[in-house]
Amino acid sequence: MKWTQEQELAIYEDGKDILVAAAAGSGKTAVLVERIIQKMLREEEPYNIDEMLVVTFTNAAAQEMRTRVGAAIEKALQSNPNSLHLKKQLSLLQRANISTLHSFCMDVVRKYSYQLDLDPSFRILDDTEAELLRNDIIQEVFEEWYGKEGEEQEAFFRFVDSFSNDRDDAKVETLVLKMYEFAMQNPWPYEWLEQVQQTYNLNEDATLDDLPWMPIVREDIKENLQAMLFDVNQALDLAQDVGGPEHYVPTILEDKEQIEQVMEYVGAPWDDLRGVAKRNEKFGALSRKKVECDETLKEAVKDIRNRYKERVKKLNERWFNRQSSSLMTDLHQLKPLIDQLVVLVKQFHKQFQQAKKNQAMVDFSDLEHYCLEILLDDKATPEHLTGSAVAKQFQHQFKEVLIDEYQDTN
Ligand SMILES: Nc1ncnc2c1ncn2[C@@H]1O[C@H](COP(=O)(O)OP(=O)(O)O)[C@@H](O)[C@H]1O
Numbered sequence: 001m002k003w004t005q006e007q008e009l010a011i012y013e014d015g016k017d018i019l020v021a022a023a024a025g026s027g028k029t030a031v032l033v034e035r036i037i038q039k040m041l042r043e044e045e046p047y048n049i050d051e052m053l054v055v056t057f058t059n060a061a062a063q064e065m066r067t068r069v070g071a072a073i074e075k076a077l078q079s080n081p082n083s084l085h086l087k088k089q090l091s092l093l094q095r096a097n098i099s100t101l102h103s104f105c106m107d108v109v110r111k112y113s114y115q116l117d118l119d120p121s122f123r124i125l126d127d128t129e130a131e132l133l134r135n136d137i138i139q140e141v142f143e144e145w146y147g148k149e150g151e152e153q154e155a156f157f158r159f160v161d162s163f164s165n166d167r168d169d170a171k172v173e174t175l176v177l178k179m180y181e182f183a184m185q186n187p188w189p190y191e192w193l194e195q196v197q198q199t200y201n202l203n204e205d206a207t208l209d210d211l212p213w214m215p216i217v218r219e220d221i222k223e224n225l226q227a228m229l230f231d232v233n234q235a236l237d238l239a240q241d242v243g244g245p246e247h248y249v250p251t252i253l254e255d256k257e258q259i260e261q262v263m264e265y266v267g268a269p270w271d272d273l274r275g276v277a278k279r280n281e282k283f284g285a286l287s288r289k290k291v292e293c294d295e296t297l298k299e300a301v302k303d304i305r306n307r308y309k310e311r312v313k314k315l316n317e318r319w320f321n322r323q324s325s326s327l328m329t330d331l332h333q334l335k336p337l338i339d340q341l342v343v344l345v346k347q348f349h350k351q352f353q354q355a356k357k358n359q360a361m362v363d364f365s366d367l368e369h370y371c372l373e374i375l376l377d378d379k380a381t382p383e384h385l386t387g388s389a390v391a392k393q394f395q396h397q398f399k400e401v402l403i404d405e406y407q408d409t410n
């Protein structure tokens with residue numbers, strides 16, 4: 001098998017973290033297996049298989065990885081039948097750290113549970129249990145807040161009223177739980193929550209363009225415009241095809257020009273972009289001339305055109321129909337609501353943790369957080385915790401950390 005240049009790079013690159021992203025079936029696992037093999041085969045300080053940590057997201061993927069590494073060692077042995085090093089690898093393979101991320105975390109947490117004030121006989125909450133317990137706790141939290149008085153009560157009621165349209169709290173509870181889940185996906189959930197609060201902490205004179213998430217909004221708008229241009233070009237091709245509705249071409253060309261104009265302003269100050277978008281939100285009418293043409297092509301062109309017209313409508317509803325000053329007013333009013341949300345999320349987190357600890361239970365998210373807590377040194381702070389800092393901490397224990405995502409087996 002001949003590796004591509006990019007695959008070679010991913011196999012031999014050394015001394016830094018690398019991320020390989022490629023389509024399913026394009027050879028990611030093959031590259032990862034080869035990377036492992038080459039680490040064991042190299043002349044200088046060859047690795048032993050148990051000095052590497054290889055993690056996947058599913059058990060099936062871990063099993064496949066182990067089998068493929070085994071096969072690769074056997075194959076390497078055929079060309080180097082006398083290599084003691086390779087023979088040793090084959091015998092080490094059974095205790096190599098090739099597992100799912102969570103089973104790795106579980107091993108670490110069990111072994112060092114004494115550092116965490118956690119009952120070492122803990123067991124994993126299954127999904128149903130976790131959901132029941134979460135529901136109990138969120139009810140508890142809300143009941144407590146309903147019983148509050150004075151300013152706290154006021155803030156809480158304003159929050160509940162703003163996010164639910166009837167007497168039912170389900171929506172607000174879901175919001176708290178969702179925010180909790182987002183937070184827990186970060187290594188430092190509380191810091192992440194505080195960052196969210198910060199983004200709503202706006203100066204009186206801040207404009208939309210000052211907001212940290214505007215680049216993301218613009219990216220979304222740009223992607224929509226690109227999709228429209230793709231559709232416009234397709235409509236043009238069909239209209240100009242043999243038998244196509246050629247009398248539609250002038251209007252479609254105008255559509256195209258209008259979309260391109262908006263595209264030109266996608267990076268401009270918000271009010272300019274909005275102005276151009278509003279000026280171009282209406283498209284001309286298709287010619288009603290009776291012209292002989294292929295009905296299928298004609299209908300196809302109309303369908304495509306309706307598709308991008310619909311997209312324009314949605315884009316305007318979502319972003320351009322309101323003045324930016326009115327959007328800003330909303331944001332200022334959101335600030336105290338977000339603060340209340342964060343208070344509830346933190347309280348839910350504390351009570352949920354306590355409930356799990358009392359029953360010696362952990363969920364998957366706990367496994368990740370406990371494992372991090374054990375592996376990170378005491379001096380690590382959120383600022384240190386870039387992806388590569390985590391990798392370096394792991395590398396105290398393992399010479400190489402290899403992670404395979406396997407989205408294709410899920
Ligand atoms: N450069 C290459 N030349 C030929 N076959 C390749 C090459 N890279 C990968 N393959 C083969 O393609 C198939 C899919 O590879 P795999 O690693 O399972 O993909 P992925 O993990 O990205 O889904 C495997 O049979 C693999 O051996």
Ligand SMILES: [Mg+2]
Pocket residue numbers: 025028029030406408
């Ligand atoms: Mg794969």
